[in-house]
Structures are given as structure tokens and as C-alpha cells.
Amino acid sequence: MGGHGRRRGSRKGGELRVASVVPDLPTFAVDEGFRYAATEQVAIGMVVRVPLGRRTVRGWVVAVEDDDITGLKPVGAVSSPTPIFDRHLLQTLRWAASYYVAPLAAVLPRAGPPNLPPSASSPPPATNAAARARAVYSIVGREAPQEVADAVSPVLEAGNSVMVILPTASEVAVQADLLRGIHGVRVLEVPPQAPQREVTAVWSEMTARPGRVVVGTHRIAFWPVAGLHLAVLVEEGRRAMKDRQTPTVHAREVIRRRAGVERFSVLYVGSVPSTSVLALGIELRRRSTRAWPPVEVIDRRADPGGFLADRTRAAIRGVLAKDGRVFVFTHRHGYAPAYRCVACKTLRRCPSCGSRPEPGETCTRCGADLGPCTSCGGRRFEALGAGVGRITEVLRQTFGEKAGPAGGDTPIWVGTERDIPRLERISLGVVVDADGLILGSAYNAGEESLRVFARLANAIPFGHGRHLMLQTSMPDHPVVSALKSGDPVPYLEEELESRRDLGLPPAGEVIVLEVSGGSKDPRAVLQQSIGDSATMFGPAERGGKLRWLIQGRDLSRTRQLMRGAVGRLREGGATVRVDVDPLDL
């Protein structure tokens, strides 16, 4: 707070104060806020009730100034005298609304707790300017929680605060436990599944006093923190760092913006930085020569037939003989998602947009006809990889009842990415079909697969011959080479270069727009408003939804135009999802 509220002219008893209030309505039409006559106690960031039409709605105070109140209705009750944002944080909130093509009213409440904040017992905090605002990425493996703890301590000792954001609830719990062992009650944990009143209590404690470390998931990215000097993001490249519903806010981008405005430092921690981090030129710091334990590559070309190579089978037997546990990783439940030409073994791709299609004859991304194999003209395709069910079945042919789902009593666990956090006391990891993940349909499949395999390698204890075996038909693929070397950076730099050539994120911008229902024809509305401000692919139809892909070097003008189009479609009763910087296409 502070700094604003210069007085203009005379005032008597605060009657000349005008508050700009954004009503809690899901529409772009009120983004500018409405002006109301206010009393002296009304300040920026407060939650108030304001008359609107013939009812009263919740609203957020975005500005207060001394001005003529003639013709203005008065602000009603103050619902929360504790402000949930100051003008610095509001700057980031406004940026998010415009960047993610969302009404401001959809973004503002993210600064606050789930319930109304209780009245502050102490004065609202100022966001202190840090001495130096720096950004560093520390490439680490299993020692990430300790790396975070090492960075937190000096900031707390200086009486300032830290915000730590991790991808999932279980990682939040582990990190919070470690920090509590060192700093006790100064650690404020925000378990995402906690009751609203508990989360609200943490929020107000954190805003009231500096010298704390708040640990939570991306939902805390907009929270105001008293005396914030450092934000730590663990595994910023993971999907969980981004909201899936509109507005599809990414924690990394919010923290980056806030760091610039509020002047605090950012520490990124993880084993595989995103290409976005590389594109931003953030300083990379290595803690050791490898970011994950050694990976053994099994060349499937030399050993055809079946799901498991002889060497893999023998390694599993060896572990079972010593009463160890094996984790067999496969990339999807259910059906194999990738197809290749039976004749020439080329992966099937959409001839129009290059996406790897799902079963069917039309592309789910752009709607084009898939047609025959682009390389040899073949018309028959076979499934690549296999799901958990299929792999378990095959393993049982060799190992009988020893194979079962991850987390069960069997010595062989079969599972997917979602089982990685639960891996304990595993002696050997096996990736059945690395190619299915590496050659995924998304433009960033290679980067994503490297991240998953690195996480998997880090989840298996290191030493005593225990390791990860990775089966592939592409032992020279850059992702596989990176896995062997233990260093993700050369591959990521190469990947960033090719994204630049193709105009794909993070070098170019992509927005996905999904529309279902409504009385207006979305094709016409979009064509008319967005027109040729960007390249549009689509619509692809899927499950009654129309889906467009909007691509360009700079979509800032398109974003502006989209607000109108999205507003009009929603007025017509349509459900519209806007995904800015989608993580999977």
C-alpha cells in the first residue's frame, strides 16, 4: 500500500472520495470498474458490496481518489477491511487478465483466501522491495527439497518471507515437513485439499507478519506475502503448474511478472528446466555433473519381438531373486495412442498440421483428413506401445502372479506417470516403450518425455546396481542421448532452436479456443473479430466442441480482439474455454 491517494481540492468528512470498484461479474464489460462514492475507510484491495442495477453485488476496490461524487451511488458495506492486493499486485493481476483473455473479475479473487479474510489484527503489509531481484535455475536431482531448504534459511533469518510453490499436494507435504524440522512455526503449509477455513487462516497469518515461508501449490501464486523477498518454484515445467480451466494461469509466468514489479528474487529448482526458462536466458546453475542417476538404454532393434528384451527380462529375474521390487513404466492406461504404418514403420502424422492423430480418419487437432501414410502411401497402421492392462497381461505370461498394479502387494508394479510419486523401495525401473512417449502428438512431446524419464530415474534409489532400463528403437534420438548423459541442457537448447524455426512456443505463441453450445455461429464470430490478425487452424470437432488453434509470433493484438469474440459467444450462452500457452496439443 502507501504512495497513492493524493488529495485534490477540499474535502469534508470524506464525501469527495471516489472508489473504482470491479463488480464480481463474469464479463469483460466491467473490467474498467464502476465509480462509487466512498468513505475514508475504503482502500484499494478491499472487498466491498456495491449497488448495481437493482441489486447489490460483491466487488473489489481497484482505485481510490478524491473527486466529485455527483451522481454516484455510494459503496455499500465493506465485506473485508483487510485488502487482498495492493497496487503492485494489482498490476500483475491486470496483466494476467489480459494475457489469459479472462475478465478481471475472474482473476482478482485469486489474490485472496477462499473465504473472506478476517479483519486484520495488525495493519496490512507493504510489499517490501528486495535489495536485489535475481532469477536463477538450479539443476538438481533427488536433492531438490534440501536445495530449497538451503535457499529459504538466510531469507528467514533476515526477517523476510519466502513463497515456495510445488506441483502437487504430496510434494508440498514433503517439503513442508523438511522445512518445519528446521524453522518450526515459521513454516505455513497450504495443503490444497484442506478445508477453506484452514486455508483462509494461513492466508491471513501470511499477510499479517513477515519472516515466514509459505509452501503450497500454484493456487498461492497470486497471494500477497508480507516482506516477500524470494519465490521458489520447484519443477516449473510440470503440467501441474498451470490451471486447466479458464483462466489457464501458469504459476511460473505469474511469479516472473510479480518478481519484476514487486522486486523479489526467484529460484527455480528441478532436473529439467522448461524451454521457456532457456528462452528467457535465466542463469542455469548445476549442483553436480548429472541431474539424475544413470539410465541404461536397451536397443530394441537388435532384439525384436515381444514387449521385453531378453536383457530386460533377465534383469527383472535378478531383482525378483533378491526379493527386490520392479516398477514397469508404460505411458498410458488403456489403449496405445500412437500408430505407425505397417509397411514402412513411419509414425502416422496429420498431413495438414503434423499432429500425431488418435484413432479415426480425421485429425482431432485441426479436422483435416488423415489419408494414407505420407511416406509410402500405405493404408494399414499398427498400434505402438501398450497400456497398463496389456503389459500386466504379458508380464504374467512370464512371471505369473508376481505382476500387478503399482501400489499393490506384487513384486512387479506396472504403472504410469501418476504412480511416480508413490514409488518407494524400488530396485529397478523399466520403461517398456520410450518411443511412444518421445514421439507423442504434442509439439513439446520430446521435452515432456525427458522430464518424465528424469523424474522416473530420480524416483529409483541409486547404487548397488539399481537403475532405470529404457527400451527404445531410437537409441540415437536426442532425448535418449540426453538421458544417457544426465544433462538436459544441450537437448533443450537444440529443441528451443527448432521451436524458433517453427514459430512454436516459447518462440511463438499459441492459443487454443474451445466452444460448445450457444446460439451464435462461432465460425462467423471468430472470423469477423479475429480475422487475419493470426494464423487459425480448425475448427476440429470433438465431443460436440469446436476447437481452434491460433498461432502467431505475437498474439497481443489477437488477445485484445478475442475478448470481444469470447464475450459475444458467452452472451449467446456458449461455453468457451481459452487456453493460452497450452501444454499439450
Place this chain on the structure above:
DNA sequence: AGCACGCCGACT
């Protein structure tokens, strides 16, 4: 989101 306004078909 409400709520009014306005333009059409149906009804005491």
C-alpha cells in the same frame, strides 16, 4: 450474473 427492454405469438 440479474434485470429491463423489446419484439413476436397465444390467450382470458
Place this chain on the structure above:
DNA sequence: GTCGGCGTGCTC
């Protein structure tokens, strides 16, 4: 003639 369907647009 008036009631009410919902498509359209505004709310300081």
C-alpha cells in the same frame, strides 16, 4: 388488447 417467450445489452 395483454401476457410472457427469450434475444440483446447494461449495470457507476
